[in-house]
Amino acid sequence: MPMVSVAQLLAKAKEGKYAVGAFNCNNMEIVQAIVAAAEAERAPVIIQASQGAIKYAGIEYIVALARLAADQSTIPVALHLDHGTSFEQCVKCIASGFTSVMIDGSKHPLDENIALTNRVLAVARAVGVSVEGELGKIGGTEDDIHVDERDVFFTEPAEALRFVQETGVDSFAPAFGTAHGQYKGRPELDFARLEKIYSLVPETPIVMHGSSGVPDEDIRRAIERGGVRKINIDTNIREQFVAGVKEAIAKNPAEIDPRKLLGPAKEKMIEIIREKIRLFGSSGQA
Template identity: 70%
Template sequence: MTELLQEAEKGKYAVGAFNCNNMEIVQAIVAAAEEESAPVIIQASQGAIKYAGLEYIVGLVRVAAAGSKVPIALHIDHGTSFEQVMRCIREGFTSVMIDGSKLPLEENIALTNRVLDVARAVGVSVEAELGKIGGTEDDVSVSEREASLTDPEEAKIFVEKTGVDALAIAIGTAHGQYKGEPKLDFDRLEKVRQLVDVPIVLHGSSGVPSEAIAKAIKIGVSKVNIDTNLREAFVNRTREVLAANPNEIDPRKILGPAREAMKEVIKEKIRLFGSSQKA
């Protein structure tokens, strides 16, 4: 992932990081990336690992990457413990996230450095989080009361004491479906960008207006996470197919159109992020 994000920083674009849960989603991500000739990050969340199994996720992405002409990184999204992150590294993830954002600053730094010590030795990149991004993503939940925006000065200290490869920050986005239009704190993002010299990651981006995403990338975001938009495309298209053909029992005729719907969403996001033709 580090290589992809360093190139994104140079080129002033962002790499899309898309969450997967099954074969059709992996296929949609890779097909979209190939059609747009774009680098891509495939992510597995806590829920994806529980649902599909860690070995299945790695197997699916390994097969997809082996047959692809575009660069693909496999990333654990919101790794919750040192032990889980180590298991992902052993199974073949090329990038990991350790989320110590609920911990006090010094404890977050210590946990991140513990992961970095191992990951650096085996060439795996590490993302960490500072500030609490609201909403719920599988087993990771942060209430509106608990959510807090990233302190730019703390971000500077965090990066200086860890040298982490990418930093996820909280500037007003949230996981899951939004109840209203999110308002991003661009001034905070600019301040973090001035003080921190590592790629910045934007979580909870599915419901953020395109113009806001584009502005965040222009300021300095290099990785944009998308999950909810894929779920919406998958489920909505499945419902349409079943409504039109209530007696259909062939999973391929139900999931195939859902896969195509997700692919089109991913292609739109890749173009928005500016990573099209950057493979």
């Protein structure tokens, strides 16, 4: 079926009180794994591309792969720009066929972030593309974007309310203790802050970044009590991809057929993505 917008998927998730998985892709095998897992679970799914993915694969390849995967699927698929850093990049992704974009203006003062987000919204709304905004800095490293621990600050609930009211974003990513990349220990999430933000903006789906190392019980709590309706997963997919390749090489060090190395990697990715879909409550929601 044709690709849909993230806003469509999250509207249903809000009604059903579950979260939709947003899985980062970098190549064909990852795209195939994402959609195969979603098909197996009968779940809506978001394929998302980061700065690094676009730089590595090229925007045309990313769009073509996602569009083909969606066309051949029987479940709703959206294509989302993860951490768009500029108005120009968001517009390019919209023009190329993305059905959703994130404009990450969190490095700017609140007024500038609102203004930048509204510029992107003006273009996106005209063509039915959804927009995710962010307020507060989410720690860790994602591709070329790095936020040191000393630079992380959590989102102020009052500022979150102003941001959402003055932009009308389709989804909102606050900072409440998650981080990109692999965690060194158990993340300490500020649930009181998240739940306060949710109480102030109950109609706006909340997005959870840096979710790969978050314990299952914390994920469930964020969905049930924090209004989280979109959950981003990248690191877990990378871990399983590499583990699959390593295992295949260990079994046959002389192997030179890439298909016999990447095939097992794809199966391991499908397994972890299905596990996450079930955890998020979106299994059977297609």
